[in-house]
Amino acid sequence: MDEQVRQHKITLEESEMPTTWYNLVPDLPSPPPPALHPGTHEPAGPEDFAPLFPMDLIMQEVSQERYIDIPGAVLDVYRQWRPTPLFRAHRLEAALGTPARIYYKYEGVSPAGSHKPNTAVPQAYYNKIAGVKKLTTETGAGQWGTALAFACALFDLECEVWQVGASYDQKPYRRLMIETFGAQVHRSPSELTAVGREFLKDPKNLPGSLGIAISEAVEVAATNDDVRYALGSVLNHVLMHQTIIGEEALLQMAKAGETAGPDVIVGCTGGGSNFAGLSFPFLREKLAGNMSPIIRAVEPASCPSLTKGVYAYDFGDTAGMTPLMKMHTLGHDFMPDPIHAGGLRYHGMAPLISHVYELGLMEAISIPQIECFAAGLQFARTEGIVPAPEPTHALAAAVREALKAKETGEETVILTALCGHGHFDLAAYEAYMAGLMSDEEISDARFAEGLATIPSV
Amino acid sequence: MDEQVRQHKITLEESEMPTTWYNLVPDLPSPPPPALHPGTHEPAGPEDFAPLFPMDLIMQEVSQERYIDIPGAVLDVYRQWRPTPLFRAHRLEAALGTPARIYYKYEGVSPAGSHKPNTAVPQAYYNKIAGVKKLTTETGAGQWGTALAFACALFDLECEVWQVGASYDQKPYRRLMIETFGAQVHRSPSELTAVGREFLKDPKNLPGSLGIAISEAVEVAATNDDVRYALGSVLNHVLMHQTIIGEEALLQMAKAGETAGPDVIVGCTGGGSNFAGLSFPFLREKLAGNMSPIIRAVEPASCPSLTKGVYAYDFGDTAGMTPLMKMHTLGHDFMPDPIHAGGLRYHGMAPLISHVYELGLMEAISIPQIECFAAGLQFARTEGIVPAPEPTHALAAAVREALKAKETGEETVILTALCGHGHFDLAAYEAYMAGLMSDEEISDARFAEGLATIPSV
Numbered sequence: 045m046d047e048q049v050r051q052h053k054i055t056l057e058e059s060e061m062p063t064t065w066y067n068l069v070p071d072l073p074s075p076p077p078p079a080l081h082p083g084t085h086e087p088a089g090p091e092d093f094a095p096l097f098p099m100d101l102i103m104q105e106v107s108q109e110r111y112i113d114i115p116g117a118v119l120d121v122y123r124q125w126r127p128t129p130l131f132r133a134h135r136l137e138a139a140l141g142t143p144a145r146i147y148y149k150y151e152g153v154s155p156a157g158s159h160k161p162n163t164a165v166p167q168a169y170y171n172k173i174a175g176v177k178k179l180t181t182e183t184g185a186g187q188w189g190t191a192l193a194f195a196c197a198l199f200d201l202e203c204e205v206w207q208v209g210a211s212y213d214q215k216p217y218r219r220l221m222i223e224t225f226g227a228q229v230h231r232s233p234s235e236l237t238a239v240g241r242e243f244l245k246d247p248k249n250l251p252g253s254l255g256i257a258i259s260e261a262v263e264v265a266a267t268n269d270d271v272r273y274a275l276g277s278v279l280n281h282v283l284m285h286q287t288i289i290g291e292e293a294l295l296q297m298a299k300a301g302e303t304a305g306p307d308v309i310v311g312c313t314g315g316g317s318n319f320a321g322l323s324f325p326f327l328r329e330k331l332a333g334n335m336s337p338i339i340r341a342v343e344p345a346s347c348p349s350l351t352k353g354v355y356a357y358d359f360g361d362t363a364g365m366t367p368l369m370k371m372h373t374l375g376h377d378f379m380p381d382p383i384h385a386g387g388l389r390y391h392g393m394a395p396l397i398s399h400v401y402e403l404g405l406m407e408a409i410s411i412p413q414i415e416c417f418a419a420g421l422q423f424a425r426t427e428g429i430v431p432a433p434e435p436t437h438a439l440a441a442a443v444r445e446a447l448k449a450k451e452t453g454e455e456t457v458i459l460t461a462l463c464g465h466g467h468f469d470l471a472a473y474e475a476y477m478a479g480l481m482s483d484e485e486i487s488d489a490r491f492a493e494g495l496a497t498i499p500s501v
Numbered sequence: 502m503d504e505q506v507r508q509h510k511i512t513l514e515e516s517e518m519p520t521t522w523y524n525l526v527p528d529l530p531s532p533p534p535p536a537l538h539p540g541t542h543e544p545a546g547p548e549d550f551a552p553l554f555p556m557d558l559i560m561q562e563v564s565q566e567r568y569i570d571i572p573g574a575v576l577d578v579y580r581q582w583r584p585t586p587l588f589r590a591h592r593l594e595a596a597l598g599t600p601a602r603i604y605y606k607y608e609g610v611s612p613a614g615s616h617k618p619n620t621a622v623p624q625a626y627y628n629k630i631a632g633v634k635k636l637t638t639e640t641g642a643g644q645w646g647t648a649l650a651f652a653c654a655l656f657d658l659e660c661e662v663w664q665v666g667a668s669y670d671q672k673p674y675r676r677l678m679i680e681t682f683g684a685q686v687h688r689s690p691s692e693l694t695a696v697g698r699e700f701l702k703d704p705k706n707l708p709g710s711l712g713i714a715i716s717e718a719v720e721v722a723a724t725n726d727d728v729r730y731a732l733g734s735v736l737n738h739v740l741m742h743q744t745i746i747g748e749e750a751l752l753q754m755a756k757a758g759e760t761a762g763p764d765v766i767v768g769c770t771g772g773g774s775n776f777a778g779l780s781f782p783f784l785r786e787k788l789a790g791n792m793s794p795i796i797r798a799v800e801p802a803s804c805p806s807l808t809k810g811v812y813a814y815d816f817g818d819t820a821g822m823t824p825l826m827k828m829h830t831l832g833h834d835f836m837p838d839p840i841h842a843g844g845l846r847y848h849g850m851a852p853l854i855s856h857v858y859e860l861g862l863m864e865a866i867s868i869p870q871i872e873c874f875a876a877g878l879q880f881a882r883t884e885g886i887v888p889a890p891e892p893t894h895a896l897a898a899a900v901r902e903a904l905k906a907k908e909t910g911e912e913t914v915i916l917t918a919l920c921g922h923g924h925f926d927l928a929a930y931e932a933y934m935a936g937l938m939s940d941e942e943i944s945d946a947r948f949a950e951g952l953a954t955i956p957s958v
Contacts, residue, residue, distance in 0.1 A: 050577060051515075051580075052577070052580050052581050053515065053580055053581060053582075055512075055514075055515070057512075058508075058510065058512070120507060120509070123508075123509050123510055124509050124510060124588070124884075124885060125510075131581070135655065153610060155884075155885035155886055156885075157924070194885050197881075197882045197883075197885070198592070198883075198885065217674065217924070217925075217927045217928075220927035220928070220930060220931050221887065221924070221927055223930075223931070223934065224878065224881050224882075224887055224927060224930045224934070225881060225882060225885075226882050421681065424654075424681050424682060425654045425681075425682060425683050426654075426655075427581075427612075428581060428612035428613075428651050428654070428655065428682075429612055430678065430681055430682075467614070467674070467678070467924040467925065468674075468924065470674045470677035470678055470681060471674075471677070473677060473680075473681045474677050474680070477680065477681070
């Protein structure tokens with residue numbers, strides 16, 4: 045029985061919480077390519093985004109400022125659960141028998157149980173002060189819908205959520221959580237929108253997809269004056285709101301005595317906001333020569349936009365209603381396997397992450413889901429937190445790195461983000477424990493089919 | 502938009518975490534009556550408990566020491582989520598328009614999502630160092646089973662849980678969470694025990710009860726050498742392990758500037774451990790003349806042991822296998838309605854709380870479930886945390902008190918414990934939102950039937 049005092053949890057005072065978000069763009073050696081108008085293929089201006097977003101967020105989207113002040117009303121809400129803890133995974137390390145030191149930044153302590161409120165709260169706030177009455181959005185597994193419903197409840201905004209049909213059917217608890225916060229949830233594709241009715245004509249679309257749900261939410265926002273749209277990942281301003289994760293982690297790693305910073309940062313990537321939130325502040329330090337971490341994105345084998353996609357202009361949604369963004373994409377019509385990590389099933393990658401990847405400033409790998417759930421279960425039984433399926437991808441990569449350290453004997457310092465808990469995903473663990481889970485098998489032909497839907501620009 | 506800095510969260514440093522548990526017994530004006538041997542009706546000695554518990558816990562059960570050191574290995578685990586935050590409910594106060602100041606101590610940040618690990622961890626630890634290989638227990642809604650499974654995973658103990666049949670059927674996610682932590686779950690009554698087979702003969706027992714599940718878990722522990730039993734509430738040592746909640750809250754109330762302490766403390770009571778954990782350290786201060794809070798237990802209208810039971814010796818389980826304890830009881834055969842707050846459906850009350858109640862040191866009320874869920878939903882939409890059905894009882898009482906303050910204009914300071922989140926109880930919120938929930942209606946005849954099962958001692 046170990047009686048010594050070990051520090052598991054590295055906390056920050058409320059007074060140490062960062063009061064600015066970090067914008068990576070001005071620190072990059074070259075600027076990311078602009079979004080293009082879907083009709084003219086000319087660079088999109090703020091007015092092109094105005095039907096969807098309030099001007100404050102559009103200005104953040106194109107900002108060249110390095111730091112942007114977090115409004116007081118947003119800080120006031122953040123303080124309910126922030127600063128979030130950074131944990132040293134002593135018990136997982138012992139179980140692996142590794143000399144590596146594993147740290148995880150835990151965002152599951154938020155009311156919605158994930159990192160998503162970091163951007164849902166400011167998005168609701170900026171819409172509220174712009175006079176917006178209602179926000180629409182899409183959600184897959186439901187993490188983002190939950191977060192936006194929570195934020196809208198606080199700022200007295202209506203909230204309407206289109207949930208990917210397959211998740212709507214399989215995860216009733218997530219829908220109930222969204223409804224408990226007072227929002228309305230529709231199964232997508234729905235009869236409520238023109239694009240929804242169009243997609244419903246082909247039975248293959250019945251399970252829905254994030255791309256289809258985005259099209260529906262965008263249509264309602266674009267065609268109603270006091271309604272706007274909120275996106276939970278991909279866009280620059282969303283990634284920027286998440287940088288509070290990495291800014292806090294930087295302070296906490298220093299507090300833990302890891303003054304040289306991590307050797308390896310691993311994060312899971314769907315749209316990319318959690319990964320960017322953790323890694324961009326460390327990338328700033330890397331670009332400034334203060335640290336030299338390897339920064340590695342981990343994607344699911346079923347939806348490997350960075351490792352199997354192409355870098356091209358593509359739509360953010362399936363119907364082709366959004367501006368064109370240059371990003372790593374599998375094609376806006378690509379339909380990934382229904383893996384349990386619903387939050388990672390997006391055909392594209394955040395344009396800013398795609399640009400960083402092209403610049404050679406980060407790496408990417410993909411991992412099939414069985415290895416991820418094995419890591420997730422080992423994590424639950426040692427660290428006591430049941431991870432959502434999405435961050436099990438990051439944990440699997442952390443375990444790989446820790447086992448490599450065991451072979452070489454190196455005291456590798458590994459940092460990852462545990463972006464949410466898996467309380468609504470236990471059916472996935474049941475499938476894993478019962479041996480009923482299979483790995484993704486996507487043929488080259490299916491990838492080719494998806495890539496063929498990328499428009500030529 | 503409120504831009505001022507308000508303190509929502511009152512935190513403690515890890516170094517401020519209490520390192521002792523508090524034992525109320527020596528501070529009471531008279532000692533609580535002893536437990537009796539179920540056969541001889543003589544006071545039970547340590548040897549009577551030995552088939553069920555390791556000696557360290559038995560000694561804590563009968564201890565006259567005011568403070569007991571928390572072992573280092575337990576502190577090491579506690580530090581993962583403790584000290585837990587104390588929140589000021591600014592947004593709920595604003596919604597209620599009350600001058601009252603409402604504070605809630607939030608235990609849902611623990612790995613199991615409730616206060617239960619505070620005792621599960623030391624129970625697993627003391628059993629481990631006593632050489633025990635496996636722990637058995639019962640669980641209703643599943644909070645306790647989850648906590649013990651978590652604790653056993655950390656100390657490498659096997660864990661076998663009998664879950665009340667009705668909950669086993671209705672809450673598969675709770676069972677999955679227990680299994681994810683590596684424990685085995687059985688539906689109770691089960692074919693695995695002699696008492697289970699006996700109860701199964703009468704179809705009325707098919708939904709099970711906490712009393713029946715306790716009988717099954719106790720039977721397996723009592724008849725196997727290296728197996729012991731763990732109880733999640735009721736007993737003195739369990740209540741004592743929970744006092745870390747109140748000890749932290751005392752420090753936090755002072756930090757919040759509430760140096761006179763709370764005017765009213767409200768807590769929900771099933772077996773009583775959460776309520777005792779919060780209130781006993783404040784009761785110590787009250788007995789010492791340092792504070793004068795009203796201390797009020799809130800029970801469900803369907804299982805009102807303090808407000809409708811009698812103070813008498815009764816069994817802790819339905820089969821009558823445990824020692825007899827003097828407590829407020831509805832009769833060990835009383836079968837409460839299947840309300841959503843499964844954790845409050847226990848026929849008896851902790852003997853120590855019963856004694857304190859008889860001494861006139863606390864009050865008790867009962868509240869029907871619809872009022873509780875109304876308070877729970879309002880809390881979720883203002884404070885952002887979806888409460889478990891159990892603490893909605895405490896929240897409903899806090900709301901009553903806050904509305905009374907609104908009438909009188911008094912700045913009443915209210916303290917309550919939000920002992921767990923409701924992530925696995927959303928079906929109950931769905932029923933409430935759909936208007937499908939009904940209040941408990943228990944006839945006097947049914948109460949009389951239960952009371953008739955109390956043995957004459």
